[in-house]
Amino acid sequence: MKPRPRKHLSIALLAAPPLFLLVPAGVAGQNPTATSADAIIVAGVEWTGHGNARAGLWHGDDALLIPSGGSARLDDAGFLDGALSFRLATSGAPIVIGLEVRRTGDAEREVFYLRPHRSGTPGAVAFAPRADHATAGSVSGTAFFAAEGWTDVRLELSGERARLFVGPGADPALEVADLLGGAAPGPIILWAWPVTGSPPSPSGDEALAALRDVELSRAEP
Numbered sequence: 001m002k003p004r005p006r007k008h009l010s011i012a013l014l015a016a017p018p019l020f021l022l023v024p025a026g027v028a029g030q031n032p033t034a035t036s037a038d039a040i041i042v043a044g045v046e047w048t049g050h051g052n053a054r055a056g057l058w059h060g061d062d063a064l065l066i067p068s069g070g071s072a073r074l075d076d077a078g079f080l081d082g083a084l085s086f087r088l089a090t091s092g093a094p095i096v097i098g099l100e101v102r103r104t105g106d107a108e109r110e111v112f113y114l115r116p117h118r119s120g121t122p123g124a125v126a127f128a129p130r131a132d133h134a135t136a137g138s139v140s141g142t143a144f145f146a147a148e149g150w151t152d153v154r155l156e157l158s159g160e161r162a163r164l165f166v167g168p169g170a171d172p173a174l175e176v177a178d179l180l181g182g183a184a185p186g187p188i189i190l191w192a193w194p195v196t197g198s199p200p201s202p203s204g205d206e207a208l209a210a211l212r213d214v215e216l217s218r219a220e221p
Contacts (some may be wrong), residue, residue, distance in 0.1 A: 037050055062212065065208050074157075078185040081219035084101070104184050
């Protein structure tokens with residue numbers, strides 16, 4: 001099957017001007033077969049972790065813990081169309097959470113960004129796909145994350161369209177009308193990265209993202 005011709009980025013809902021973003025190569029580009037990988041099982045879901053990603057308790061709940069500089073990969077994916085949902089919390093110094101889908105090697109993937117430390121402002125969420133090892137345009141939007149406790153996150157993919165929901169609202173925080181990458185299934189990767197220039201946490205808590213209640217539903221072909 002020949003690859004689809006690459007298309008220009010088209011956004012159906014814009015809540016802020018485009019924002020240039022970079023995918024941290026040291027995290028998102030990790031080799032998932034590297035010897036440093038660890039098998040992590042949370043609520044019956046098996047992940048491949050890097051950078052001290054681990055299973056643990058968060059506010060008394062079983063969770064996937066991804067510290068700043070770490071990542072977790074769901075290899076059981078072959079995920080193309082459907083929905084990924086989870087509950088998210090963060091601790092310590094501000095971090096950016098990246099969510100990658102439809103990844104084909106290291107060259108191409110659709111990347112969504114979550115920035116809880118910028119809750120309620122333009123840039124709290126963003127989309128910046130990677131194509132041919134470079135960022136291929138970007139767009140950001142406004143979302144609200146819980147200051148304490150858990151925030152519901154849901155990503156829906158259907159063909160060339162994507163919708164990202166954050167919190168209890170019925171409207172998406174970001175909607176992409178024309179995804180850049182070819183419609184190829186791939187793993188799901190979550191990573192956390194420090195915010196440049198942010199001071200350490202006053203409490204000394206480790207900067208990390210915690211995820212629970214991860215659910216993946218695939219659309220029928």
